[in-house]
Amino acid sequence: MKHLSFLNKIIYFINVIVALALLFSYVLPFLPPKTFSVLSVLNLGVSLLIILNILFAVYWLVKLKRQSMLSIVILIVGYVFYGSLFKFSASKNIENPNNFKVMNYNVRLFNLYKWIDKDSIETKIVDFINTEKPHVLSVQEYHPHKNINLSFFKYKYEKLSGKKDKYGQAIFSQFPIVNSGSIEFPNTANNAIFADVVKGTDTIRIYNIHLESLKINTNVEHLKNEDSERLFNRVSSTFKMQQFQTELFLMHKKQCPYKMVICGDFNNTAFSYVYRKIKGNLQDTYDEAGTGFGRTHDFKFFPMRIDFIFADEAFNVNGFKAYNEHFSDHFPIMTKLALETD
Structure with missing residues (x-):
């Protein structure tokens, strides 16, 4: 962190906030809105949080900075538990007479x-x-x-x-x-x-x-x-x-x-x-x-x-x-x- 420029320190600070918000959002499916209605609003922004964390990870990787690991680790956790926001594999298309x-x-x-x-x-x-x-x-x-x-x-x-x-x-x-x-x-x-x-x-x-x-x-x-x-x-x-x-x-x-x-x-x-x-x-x-x-x-x-x-x-x-x-x-x-x- 001390080797980062002032601008990169600000970017990383924002990165931390966005990463922690995404990490917290992983528990939202288990929180009933009747009890946690304020928190449940974050549901709508999970896709955006994922995209932002991908952008932060790419930014730090391009600069060869270890700060990239924050978003990468949190994205991996989300992938393990919820799958990917974007599916890269080709869509399945199996012909079957019973389809x-x-x-x-x-x-x-x-x-x-x-x-x-x-x-x-x-x-x-x-x-x-x-x-x-x-x-x-x-x-x-x-x-x-x-x-x-x-x-x-x-x-x-x-x-x-x-x-x-x-x-x-x-x-x-x-x-x-x-x-x-x-x-x-x-x-x-x-x-x-x-x-x-x-x-x-x-x-x-x-x-x-x-x-x-x-x-x-x-x-x-x-x-x-x-x-x-x-x-x-x-x-x-x-x-x-x-x-x-x-x-x-x-x-x-x-x-x-x-x-x-x-x-x-x-x-x-x-x-x-x-x-x-x-x-x-x-x-x-x-x-x-x-x-x-x-x-x-x-x-x-x-x-x-x-x-x-x-x-x-x-x-x-x-x-x-x-x-x-x-x-x-x-x-x-x-x-x-x-x-x-x-």
Whole structure:
């Protein structure tokens, strides 16, 4: 430290703060937001902290300084316990006659209120889905738009609310739906739904979860004008609500007699308490077969993965893809699954 220039001492001081923040963030998935709501806000910044620590490590390595070891060691600890923020390996793509494809997509009401200033976004979304041909489609912020034609699917379950413009969640399936229902989340338009689909001789439970939204406007100018304390309190309150919604979901999940696939927009990251609780002993299909950042949300500052598809351990995860089609504030994801018993 004494051999560092004054500027490098300042840089290393900042490095220490960022490294310790990342190290502390590793315990966040084990801290319930109802008890540690203030700390849970740090969930959203874990990706940024990882990127900053990588930059610090590279900076010191270029200068051949041993200070690089601080960030390197903490990054290795995170990799051992949580895996990589970026997957360098090629995505898995195994062809199997028993494969079936599951897609998750928050379609943002098919651009009903013209958030994207382009025409016919709703038909572009439908064309995209029909081109990719998933066997099961889980949709958040669904709206029965007059131009929507998903007749490619033979079966559907939807749960809508709202007086003027109906919206909610939906599950579309090429396989017969033999049972379906909704898990109501009080005091919100968000909820979770399920559909039991029959593929061959197997009944598979498909869950579609939409946890409470953070309601953060990612426009830079808007964020500059946002009162930081009010934003902080709103995010803390949202994380508490997400924990409550997760607890309701887990009670329902516990009673499920079937192999399951859980899809959804969690409005939280893979470093969060709700992610860890919902995932349980299921497989995150991105971890099993994805590549790159796997980003699912159009967040301007760093890649955000807040939409997930989990699969029972009985499934082989034979593929995963995060798409770049920009028809919503979310990007669609799709996995290929095959039952080991098929």
